[in-house]
Amino acid sequence: MGRVKPLRCPKCGSEPASKTIFSCASCERILEVNVEVARLTRAEFQTMRESRDHSIWRWFEFFPVEDRGSIVSLGEGSTPLIHAARLGERLHIPNLYLKNDTVLPTGSLKDRSNSVGLSVAKELGFTTATVMSTGNAAASVAAYSAAAGLKSVVLVPKGTAPSKIIQARAYGATVIVVDGDFDYEVAKLYKAAIQEFGWYDCLSSNPYRDEGKKSYAYEFVDQLDGRIPDWVIHPTAGGTGIYAMWKGFKEFLSLGWIERTPKLVAAQSEAAAPIVAAFEKGLADIEPVVARETVAESIQVGNPVSLGWRALAALRESGGTAVALSDEEILEAQFLTGSLAGIFAEPAAATSIAAARKLRERGVIGRDDLVVCNLTGHGLKQPEAIRFSEKEFAPIAPTLEALREQIRCA
Numbered sequence: 001m002g003r004v005k006p007l008r009c010p011k012c013g014s015e016p017a018s019k020t021i022f023s024c025a026s027c028e029r030i031l032e033v034n035v036e037v038a039r040l041t042r043a044e045f046q047t048m049r050e051s052r053d054h055s056i057w058r059w060f061e062f063f064p065v066e067d068r069g070s071i072v073s074l075g076e077g078s079t080p081l082i083h084a085a086r087l088g089e090r091l092h093i094p095n096l097y098l099k100n101d102t103v104l105p106t107g108s109l110k111d112r113s114n115s116v117g118l119s120v121a122k123e124l125g126f127t128t129a130t131v132m133s134t135g136n137a138a139a140s141v142a143a144y145s146a147a148a149g150l151k152s153v154v155l156v157p158k159g160t161a162p163s164k165i166i167q168a169r170a171y172g173a174t175v176i177v178v179d180g181d182f183d184y185e186v187a188k189l190y191k192a193a194i195q196e197f198g199w200y201d202c203l204s205s206n207p208y209r210d211e212g213k214k215s216y217a218y219e220f221v222d223q224l225d226g227r228i229p230d231w232v233i234h235p236t237a238g239g240t241g242i243y244a245m246w247k248g249f250k251e252f253l254s255l256g257w258i259e260r261t262p263k264l265v266a267a268q269s270e271a272a273a274p275i276v277a278a279f280e281k282g283l284a285d286i287e288p289v290v291a292r293e294t295v296a297e298s299i300q301v302g303n304p305v306s307l308g309w310r311a312l313a314a315l316r317e318s319g320g321t322a323v324a325l326s327d328e329e330i331l332e333a334q335f336l337t338g339s340l341a342g343i344f345a346e347p348a349a350a351t352s353i354a355a356a357r358k359l360r361e362r363g364v365i366g367r368d369d370l371v372v373c374n375l376t377g378h379g380l381k382q383p384e385a386i387r388f389s390e391k392e393f394a395p396i397a398p399t400l401e402a403l404r405e406q407i408r409c410a
């Protein structure tokens with residue numbers, strides 16, 4: 001048997017025979033990928049670091065793909081990890097680093113997941129991939145399906161703004177608008193469609209695609225040249241990022257490639273903060289909430305059913321925490337990130353900055369701590385979140401005098 005072992009239930013240990021069964025028949029938990037990495041040596045680590053391939057696939061040995069020929073890549077990974085001196089100064093965190101995932105191929109962190117997910121889809125012989133989404137996941141699944149040569153079908157709820165789904169269309173997805181509520185009716189149809197048509201599921205209920213965000217951990221170790229962050233803050237919805245980063249760090253730790261791990265922080269919007277609530281109450285599992293409207297649209301998830309409980313465990317094991325932010329705090333963080341660090345992040349992504357600020361104010365983060373904030377989606381994904389007055393863009397006469405007046409008022 002090769003390095004990719006059968007999927008296994010993390011709760012009861014059962015191992016279904018088929019590679020296409022994603023959840024446990026007895027306890028319903030999402031199964032977990034097991035890739036044998038124990039034989040990897042430090043020399044191999046060095047070879048991976050020095051690879052000319054700067055995509056996540058330089059870490060091929062850690063992903064559940066048997067054959068390199070199956071890889072579906074758009075060059076995702078090795079996104080800049082920037083020392084944000086000016087923003088850090090404002091937040092009183094001189095060692096603040098920003099992981100700029102806004103520059104990923106489709107503009108969000110979902111590309112880390114879908115590169116792995118669609119590579120496995122290709123290996124397993126699927127011909128159609130599907131996802132239900134109102135934004136980032138739809139675009140990413142569509143793009144990677146296009147690259148893989150699979151059809152993609154995206155289910156969105158009625159009322160979704162065309163700007164949210166137009167990117168998926170551009171990559172050739174079939175977009176189906178469903179007259180129903182997202183969390184329940186669309187979700188029910190989505191499940192039924194997968195059963196009926198045998199499509200490849202690209203949600204966090206797919207254990208293969210959930211491995212993709214392990215690449216964050218590998219990249220931090222590489223880019224910080226062995227220094228380990230004290231804190232890594234991740235905008236959190238389904239919990240995949242927290243779960244996967246923790247798994248990635250633990251793999252490196254078990255191989256002796258790092259000596260310690262960072263504390264992980266889940267940043268959520270107050271309007272959809274089931275992970276924060278469960279963390280604060282000391283629960284082992286999530287209590288679903290009805291997500292309210294929030295400017296952080298991409299992380300508006302009330303029931304992170306697949307990986308919420310794993311994320312909770314990761315937060316605790318790492319010694320980290322979870323923080324909820326108001327829309328006002330998020331928009332302020334978005335503005336500071338743009339104007340002091342030169343990165344235009346979507347509001348959901350800026351929750352990591354708002355959380356860093358809050359934890360620093362509370363004294364949880366110390367002045368000298370090395371803090372990494374993941375910026376997980378591009379601001380142009382949701383330009384309407386930026387507030388401006390009509391007056392700001394009202395045309396002026398083409399004279400220096402009018403220009404002087406306008407500058408004075410600005």
Ligand SMILES: Cc1ncc(COP(=O)(O)O)c(C=O)c1O
Pocket residue numbers: 108109136137235236237238239240241242298299346348349376377
């Ligand atoms: C912009 C953005 N940030 C963060 C996330 C967080 O997802 P997760 O908690 O599954 O890593 C998502 C996806 O839902 C997203 O679209």
Ligand SMILES: [Zn+2]
Pocket residue numbers: 009010011012013014024025026027028029
């Ligand atoms: Zn089980």
